[in-house]
Amino acid sequence: MREVGVDKVNLAAKLGRFEQLWAPRIVGELNGQHVKLAKIKGAFDWHRHEREDELFLVVRGRFRMELRERSIELDEGEMLIVPRGVEHRPVADEECHILLFEPASTVNTGDLRNARTIEHPEWI
Amino acid sequence: MREVGVDKVNLAAKLGRFEQLWAPRIVGELNGQHVKLAKIKGAFDWHRHEREDELFLVVRGRFRMELRERSIELDEGEMLIVPRGVEHRPVADEECHILLFEPASTVNTGDLRNARTIEHPEWI
Numbered sequence: 001m002r003e004v005g006v007d008k009v010n011l012a013a014k015l016g017r018f019e020q021l022w023a024p025r026i027v028g029e030l031n032g033q034h035v036k037l038a039k040i041k042g043a044f045d046w047h048r049h050e051r052e053d054e055l056f057l058v059v060r061g062r063f064r065m066e067l068r069e070r071s072i073e074l075d076e077g078e079m080l081i082v083p084r085g086v087e088h089r090p091v092a093d094e095e096c097h098i099l100l101f102e103p104a105s106t107v108n109t110g111d112l113r114n115a116r117t118i119e120h121p122e123w124i
Numbered sequence: 125m126r127e128v129g130v131d132k133v134n135l136a137a138k139l140g141r142f143e144q145l146w147a148p149r150i151v152g153e154l155n156g157q158h159v160k161l162a163k164i165k166g167a168f169d170w171h172r173h174e175r176e177d178e179l180f181l182v183v184r185g186r187f188r189m190e191l192r193e194r195s196i197e198l199d200e201g202e203m204l205i206v207p208r209g210v211e212h213r214p215v216a217d218e219e220c221h222i223l224l225f226e227p228a229s230t231v232n233t234g235d236l237r238n239a240r241t242i243e244h245p246e247w248i
Binding site: 005006007008009010011012028029030031033035052053054055059067072074075077078079080081082083086101102103 | 129130131132133134135136152153154155157159176177178179183191196198199201202203204205206207210225226227
């Protein structure tokens with residue numbers, strides 16, 4: 001009955017609140033899952049998530065998801081679910097804005113830990 | 125390692141595959157959650173979900189989510205999470221296309237069973 005806290009999220013407005021690349025921000029939580037927004041450009045690191053399936057939805061621009069055996073081009077209004085265990089690497093030639101949907105436990109670099117690892121993403 | 129089955133989903137293309145109002149179609153599954161698309165117009169029934177939080181994202185058009193004490197207008201690119209237990213009723217003056225994100229167990233009419241109840245949504 002938490003009606004008081006129910007409020008809408010405007011994706012473009014939230015995206016206007018940060019510039020940092022490869023640093024997902026949390027914009028919602030439900031059923032143990034987080035909704036995140038991220039700005040990406042260039043190539044990320046190859047990684048996989050052992051226990052989490054991950055959804056990517058393009059809000060603005062385009063990027064390609066490289067898998068080990070092929071790549072998938074994603075345009076605005078297209079989404080991809082990368083199942084747990086599957087190695088992947090997002091690559092964007094131009095800046096691209098994406099919505100992520102994944103368990104709250106998900107770390108952006110998966111099984112990898114490096115300078116781009118963000119253990120506790122910021123809420124915006 | 126189910127890389128073989130990984131494929132993108134174009135939301136507009138999927139929305140072109142059905143016309144029925146108030147009958148969500150499943151377009152993805154991850155972490156026990158379903159991604160659904162729905163076309164809505166008019167007023168739905170008041171209901172609540174006892175155990176499921178529900179996310180609504182407007183893909184095309186606009187609608188308002190009526191809660192018992194207020195209403196929230198949602199435009200394209202805006203999303204709303206209705207927590208479990210909160211009574212709600214979506215109302216669209218014109219046809220609106222939405223993406224839903226919710227546990228696979230979620231029934232569209234929540235605690236209500238009527239002619240609009242769909243226990244097992246179709247995959248498209």
